[in-house]
Amino acid sequence: MKRLLSALLIVGLVIxxxxxxxxxxxxxxxxxxxxxxxxxxxVQFSTVIGGDGTMIQVTFVTLxxxxxxxxxxxxxxxxxxxxxxxxxxxxxxPGQPCDSVIEITxxx
Numbered sequence: 001m002k003r004l005l006s007a008l009l010i011v012g013l014v015i016x017x018x019x020x021x022x023x024x025x026x027x028x029x030x031x032x033x034x035x036x037x038x039x040x041x042x043v044q045f046s047t048v049i050g051g052d053g054t055m056i057q058v059t060f061v062t063l064x065x066x067x068x069x070x071x072x073x074x075x076x077x078x079x080x081x082x083x084x085x086x087x088x089x090x091x092x093x094p095g096q097p098c099d100s101v102i103e104i105t106x107x108x
Contacts, residue, residue: 039087043061058075061090078104
């Protein structure tokens with residue numbers, strides 16, 4: 001239940017931040033790689049301020065799976081990797097302030 005509430009809070013923050021133009025999502029740093037799968041519902045390209053004050057381009061992707069959503073910020077312009085209304089599997093290395101894409105697979 002906590003995971004669902006956290007996901008809903010993140011989605012709400014992303015949606016409310018769209019009008020501001022600057023969105024920043026920070027989470028715990030994880031070691032190794034992670035994988036997430038889901039139906040691409042939102043893709044937004046934005047700029048965030050890194051820890052050293054530099055501007056970093058980030059692609060925020062919201063994936064839906066089994067009624068839950070996950071929003072992940074990938075480093076750089078990854079919009080072409082996440083076609084709308086397609087199911088994808090993303091393997092990435094978690095980082096701050098964004099995650100680094102390793103491989104994106106479109107699931108048919």
